[in-house]
Amino acid sequence: MARTPSRPLEPWRWLGVPALIVIALTVAIDAPIRLFTLALPEPIFPMVLAFGWAIIRPSILGPFILVLVGLFLDLYCATPLGLWPISLLIAYGVALIARTLMVGQETEVMGFYYAASVLAAFASAYTLVAIAGHGQPNLIAILWQFAATLALFPFVLMLRNRFRDADIRFR
Amino acid sequence: MAYRDSPFQELKVPLTWTAGVAAVLALALAVFLFVSDRKDQARVNAEALGHAKVRAGFDGVLAPVSGVLAAPVRWVNDGAASVGDYFFAVSQNRKLKKQVAELQQVAVDDVALKSLNRRYEELLKLRTDPPIPMVTGRVVSDTRGPFSNARLIDIGSDAGIKIGNPAMSEQGVVGRVVGVSPNASRLLLLTDPESRTPVLIDRSNARAVLTGDGGPNPRLEYLRGRDVVHNGDRVLTSGDGGLYPRGLPVGVAEQDIRGVWRIRLYSDSGAIDFVRVLVFDDFSQMVDQARLAEPAMPPLSAADEAKVKAAETPPPAAPPVVQPTGVPVPPGAPASAPIAPPKAPPPQSPQPRSAPPQPVARAATRSAPAASGPPAAGALAKPPVKKPAKPKPKPGEYRRVHTPNEALPQYDPNRPDGRG
Numbered sequence: 001m002a003r004t005p006s007r008p009l010e011p012w013r014w015l016g017v018p019a020l021i022v023i024a025l026t027v028a029i030d031a032p033i034r035l036f037t038l039a040l041p042e043p044i045f046p047m048v049l050a051f052g053w054a055i056i057r058p059s060i061l062g063p064f065i066l067v068l069v070g071l072f073l074d075l076y077c078a079t080p081l082g083l084w085p086i087s088l089l090i091a092y093g094v095a096l097i098a099r100t101l102m103v104g105q106e107t108e109v110m111g112f113y114y115a116a117s118v119l120a121a122f123a124s125a126y127t128l129v130a131i132a133g134h135g136q137p138n139l140i141a142i143l144w145q146f147a148a149t150l151a152l153f154p155f156v157l158m159l160r161n162r163f164r165d166a167d168i169r170f171r
Numbered sequence: 172m173a174y175r176d177s178p179f180q181e182l183k184v185p186l187t188w189t190a191g192v193a194a195v196l197a198l199a200l201a202v203f204l205f206v207s208d209r210k211d212q213a214r215v216n217a218e219a220l221g222h223a224k225v226r227a228g229f230d231g232v233l234a235p236v237s238g239v240l241a242a243p244v245r246w247v248n249d250g251a252a253s254v255g256d257y258f259f260a261v262s263q264n265r266k267l268k269k270q271v272a273e274l275q276q277v278a279v280d281d282v283a284l285k286s287l288n289r290r291y292e293e294l295l296k297l298r299t300d301p302p303i304p305m306v307t308g309r310v311v312s313d314t315r316g317p318f319s320n321a322r323l324i325d326i327g328s329d330a331g332i333k334i335g336n337p338a339m340s341e342q343g344v345v346g347r348v349v350g351v352s353p354n355a356s357r358l359l360l361l362t363d364p365e366s367r368t369p370v371l372i373d374r375s376n377a378r379a380v381l382t383g384d385g386g387p388n389p390r391l392e393y394l395r396g397r398d399v400v401h402n403g404d405r406v407l408t409s410g411d412g413g414l415y416p417r418g419l420p421v422g423v424a425e426q427d428i429r430g431v432w433r434i435r436l437y438s439d440s441g442a443i444d445f446v447r448v449l450v451f452d453d454f455s456q457m458v459d460q461a462r463l464a465e466p467a468m469p470p471l472s473a474a475d476e477a478k479v480k481a482a483e484t485p486p487p488a489a490p491p492v493v494q495p496t497g498v499p500v501p502p503g504a505p506a507s508a509p510i511a512p513p514k515a516p517p518p519q520s521p522q523p524r525s526a527p528p529q530p531v532a533r534a535a536t537r538s539a540p541a542a543s544g545p546p547a548a549g550a551l552a553k554p555p556v557k558k559p560a561k562p563k564p565k566p567g568e569y570r571r572v573h574t575p576n577e578a579l580p581q582y583d584p585n586r587p588d589g590r591g
Contacts, residue, residue, distance in 0.1 A: 027233075027236065027237060027240055027312070028240055030237070030312045030313055030314055030315075031237075031240055031241045031244040031312065031313070032241060032244070032245075032310040032311070032312065032313040032322070032443050032444060033244045033247075033248060033313075034442070034443060039313075039315045039387070040315075042314070042315050042316045044316075054190075057186070058186045058187045058189070058190030058191075059190055059193075060189055060190060060193040061193075062190065062193070062194075063190070063193045063194040063196070063197035063198075064193065064197050066197065067197045067200060067201055070201065071204070075225070075226060075229045075230075075233075076229075076233065076312075076314070077314040077316065077318070077319040077321065078226070078314065078319050078321035078349070078350070078357055078359070079318055079319045080205060080208050080209065081204045081205060081207070081208035081222060082201045082202065082203075082204035082205025082206075082208060083205065083318065085197070085198075085200075085201035085204065086198065086201045086202060086205060089194055089197055089198045089201060090198075092194055093191075093194055093198075096187065096190060096191060096194065099187070125318055126318075128205065129318045129364055129385075132205075132209060132365070133364040133365040135364050135365075135382060135383075135384060136364075136384065137317045137318055137364050137384055137385040138317055138384040138385045138386030140386060141316070141317035141384075141385045141386045141387075142317040142385070144317070145316050145317055
């Protein structure tokens with residue numbers, strides 16, 4: 001059934017379903033697999049939500065769902081509780097601030113702001129892990145994960161194109 | 172009042188501002204979680220950890236799900252390995268023949284060294300520890316980012332695993348258990364930024380701490396001495412601190428371009444499908460924390476010391492019951508009635524001080540905690556120490572031997588607390 005723009009978009013459609021998909025992808029990517037004894041990179045899928053939700057429409061529910069997704073990531077990855085909620089919310093905040101600057105700009109500009117928000121999130125994660133673990137994480141490993149997370153930018157575009165005009169109220 | 176008459180009718184809250192306020196509130200919640208988790212982990216008593224229970228429950232629920240998701244990956248891996256075996260059979264055969272030739276000489280040397288080692292143990296009266304039982308589990312998830320390196324395996328406390336148990340692959344040490352639920356365990360890998368492992372350089376016996384940083388090669392820290400490590404030196408667990416048993420293979424030392432010593436882990440060279448967990452009691456698990464926390468007893472007064480000595484003195488042998496003819500047995504006393512042992516003689520020089528009798532009572536309670544009522548004379552005696560049966564090593568079990576220069580707590584099965 002085709003959805004008309006006049007039909008209101010429920011939050012679970014553009015917040016709940018993408019969150020569940022991201023959780024499923026996170027679990028799937030962490031399967032114990034190696035290619036030629038090399039570990040696959042592990043991108044942070046919820047970063048797509050943190051950036052995408054902010055540019056689709058500012059919402060009250062969005063940050064709290066990001067906290068839940070981040071808590072799942074903390075429990076699943078055995079990182080200190082609160083590490084990924086804080087990092088995701090920082091990425092969300094950067095995207096929320098830059099939202100008006102991105103209006104009417106090319107895709108490359110949005111990609112630049114996506115990189116900036118991911119960088120801010122990783123910088124906060126680096127700081128928090130250094131505080132919690134009393135040691136500095138490996139910068140090369142961080143660079144790998146940063147690059148893998150940047151490669152998720154097409155999914156951000158997909159999310160935006162899917163829901164930006166899905167509701168007349170979002171305009 | 173109708174809505175259109177309400178003063179809030181004209182109130183229009185900017186969407187971005189409300190989302191910003193929500194984000195700030197959510198951020199405060201996340202910061203609170205982070206701080207409370209740090210406080211929670213700082214507690215020494217593991218039973219008091221609330222977050223640890225949440226994590227264990229989460230792992231217990233997630234392990235079966237991850238196991239199902241990992242199954243197709245495992246099948247693909249197995250299929251790819253089969254194809255690789257087929258195509259590389261010839262080269263593998265050559266390599267294996269070469270290895271067999273080398274290992275035959277190693278096996279001959281091994282027999283001679285074992286015999287010599289046994290002889291030295293007998294001569295030096297060295298204690299050899301019992302073998303450590305192991306359980307094998309399948310890895311169902313592998314977190315490998317720079318901020319955490321952990322694995323979830325599909326066996327838990329039902330298989331006897333406890334927090335702190337070391338885990339190994341076929342090649343070497345993988346990490347240790349940091350969370351346990353009945354059906355799953357969480358392993359903290361050697362490469363995790365929070366991992367610290369005491370190790371030694373096999374060649375020079377120099378000690379260091381292996382510090383994970385999220386990368387594939389953890390670094391050696393607190394390395395003392397000059398020229399104690401060379402490229403290619405083998406690194407083993409030192410057993411310091413009682414966290415790991417001594418002598419488990421860890422990896423090979425290598426210097427990076429900045430001059431920092433790093434370890435190429437043995438466990439990285441193989442598959443990550445199975446791990447073996449050593450059901451090894453580390454120091455924190457063997458020490459009776461409640462007993463350590465007990466306050467020290469005050470010194471005994473002279474009167475109390477005499478009482479204790481008198482109580483510890485075995486009663487003199489009861490004289491044989493003689494019932495001379497003509498001596499009437501008291502009415503009501505059967506002939507087989509037990510004869511009460513003579514009371515302990517009072518102290519020769521009773522002190523007039525009225526010292527509180529608590530220390531004696533505490534000593535009696537400690538030595539016989541199950542006794543109720545006043546302690547009997549024999550209750551103050553030392554309880555017999557039950558020697559644990561020394562299990563015989565089974566084939567395939569890891570056996571560790573303490574050497575005389577090992578300065579850390581050694582396992583002693585003859586003591587009730589297990590420490591030498």
